Amino acid sequence: MSVPDGATATRIDELAREPITIIPYDPAWPARYASEQERLRLALPEDLCTAIEHIGSTAVPGLSAKPIIDIQVEVFDLDRVRSEVAPVMRGLGYEFIWRPSMGERAPFYAWFIGRDAFGDRAYHVHMVQPDEATADRLLFRDLLRMNKAAAMLYEALKQELAAAHPNDREAYTRAKEPFIAHVLDIARRTHRDRWADLMWP
Numbered sequence: 001m002s003v004p005d006g007a008t009a010t011r012i013d014e015l016a017r018e019p020i021t022i023i024p025y026d027p028a029w030p031a032r033y034a035s036e037q038e039r040l041r042l043a044l045p046e047d048l049c050t051a052i053e054h055i056g057s058t059a060v061p062g063l064s065a066k067p068i069i070d071i072q073v074e075v076f077d078l079d080r081v082r083s084e085v086a087p088v089m090r091g092l093g094y095e096f097i098w099r100p101s102m103g104e105r106a107p108f109y110a111w112f113i114g115r116d117a118f119g120d121r122a123y124h125v126h127m128v129q130p131d132e133a134t135a136d137r138l139l140f141r142d143l144l145r146m147n148k149a150a151a152m153l154y155e156a157l158k159q160e161l162a163a164a165h166p167n168d169r170e171a172y173t174r175a176k177e178p179f180i181a182h183v184l185d186i187a188r189r190t191h192r193d194r195w196a197d198l199m200w201p
Helices: 005-017 028-043 076-090 132-147 146-162 168-190 192-197
Strands: 049-055 069-075 094-102 107-115 121-128
Touching: 005 069, 005 094, 005 168, 028 049, 028 069, 049 132, 069 076, 069 132, 076 094, 076 107, 076 121, 094 192, 107 132, 132 146, 146 168
Parallel strands: 069 121
Antiparallel strands: 049 069, 094 107, 107 121
């Protein structure tokens, strides 16, 4: 698959400098996800999408977060997403970015940004082919949903990093990675039935 062009790289850099704001959990977030999930389900080709999931911090009840609903759409073919789905998503009001998953390196994926009437980000739709990373996003979400202590540690870390990197989303995301890797390691080594009782330092 082709790499992002220069204009896309510039746009990614611009997006990375948009302000980071963490707000208290909003009970309306699950309903916002459900409404957008249904809109996507009706608009996307049935033979392309295998799963649609609410991911990220807005998917964890009680967890403070950036007020952006993250949606992971697993697809069979990213080339079809670029040729068939991107125009559909633009019609739904989304900006399309073909971006690297890791820094400036492959693999690449289809990222769509939806904004509210004020121009603020409201939705991120990540269209990806199923792999370890897609499974890890669900694993991390599920453990945080079940373990309040881990969720609160993550919340404190995010607030600290948002204060340290208010206009650098790449640095903010990169600084979260050790904590996320630690949680995923524990989740993989621990039976799901024990997640709620795990102790955290």
